[in-house]
Amino acid sequence: MTSSFTPSAACCSNPPIVGPSYDSKGTFIEVAGTRVYTASLSPEPPKRALLILYDIFGYRGQILQGADFLAQHFRVFMPDFFDGKPAPLSWMPMDGPADEDAMDEFCSGPGGREKTLGKMDELMVQFKQQWPEFESWGIVGYCWGGWIAPYAVGKDTQFKACAMLHPGFPGAKVAGEVTVPVLALCSKDERESEYAEFKPALKTEHEFHEFPEMVHGWMAARGDLGSPEVERDFWRGYELVLHWFQQHL
Template sequence: MASCFTPSAACCSNPPIIGPPYDNKGTFIEVAGAKVYTSSTSPDTPKRALLILYDIFGYSGQILQGADYLAQHFRIFMPDFFDGKPASLSWMPMDGPADEDAMDEFCSGPGGREKTLKKIDELMVQFKQQWPEIESWGIVGYCWGGWIAPYAVGKDTQFKACAMLHPGFPGAKVAEEMSVPVLALCSKDEPESEYADFQPALKVEHEFHHFPKVVHGWMAARGDLSDSEVELDFWRGYELVLKWFQKHL
């Protein structure tokens, strides 16, 4: 069972997209010593919430935009697991050993699995104390976050459903231990061979959807929303996520 995330070839080669500034609807707060983006635009007090694990680039405009969309129906919490120091945009696309070494150090350090899972537990204690009206929780992960999320939904998990967006897939053993319904959205860069061991090992309700026209990261930092086809699949993906959690939370 790997303790360190290994980015895919597409993750290492597709450059992030710097789009126009996004005027986020939520706010940044501090919880358990961590910066957290939280958003809720529902006219009613939400009783359902989503913990969002961003990708290695942190708070991109695209992820904040997607989070605010989900915040129409759920309260959103997106912690800054990297303490303001996400992966450098200059590493992508990777161009030699220096970039590779920097990424390896990042994934084993700020992006380490055990460190992140411990922080999730600490944050969830505080979230539940400060927002006691929330009755059910889901977890969403992008790329790196999509690799972490399966580890957080094993036996005795506090989450009721999981969504993995253009994720890194852990192995079959992790899949076997997942105990909540799982949604996976995959780009053209996540072919079936990427999860040939993972999907068959799942013992829970699950759905896998393919988006063959878009690249890895299209729902996050690599989503070029100036491209009409990408924008269409961006929102189609978030609609699937929304419906998944409306069904399972």
């Protein structure tokens, strides 16, 4: 069982989109020494919360926009697991090959599984102490974060449901230990062969939705919201995530 995420070929070939700036609606706070983006935009105080694991590019406008959408129904918390040093865009230039060695080193260092899960546990203790009003929690992960999330929903998990967005997929052993419902949204780059072991091993309720026109990362840093087709499937994806957690939290 590997302790670090290995970026897929699509992850290393689709550069992030530098689109229009987005004026996020939430705030940044500090919890357990970690910077955390949080938002709660519902008319009534929410009783449910989501922990969001961004992709390796951190707080990009698209992912903050998606978080704010979910914050209309849940309190969202997005920790800065990379301590202000996400993967730089220069590792994936528009006109050249990606720096795969740098990305691999990043994923085994700042993005290492045990390091991330340990920090997650510390944060969840503090979240529950400071906001005891939340009756249930869900977890959302993008790409790297989508690979981490299944490790967090095994036996004795603190979460009641999981959403994996254009994720990396762990193997069958991890899938077999998952104890909560799982939603996976897959682009044309997450081929069935990539989750051929993971999906059949799930013992809980699960849904896999394919977006055959979308590239890897369309709901986060690689989402070109200037394209009508991408904008359409960006919001269709977030509607599916919203309904999943409304149903299972």
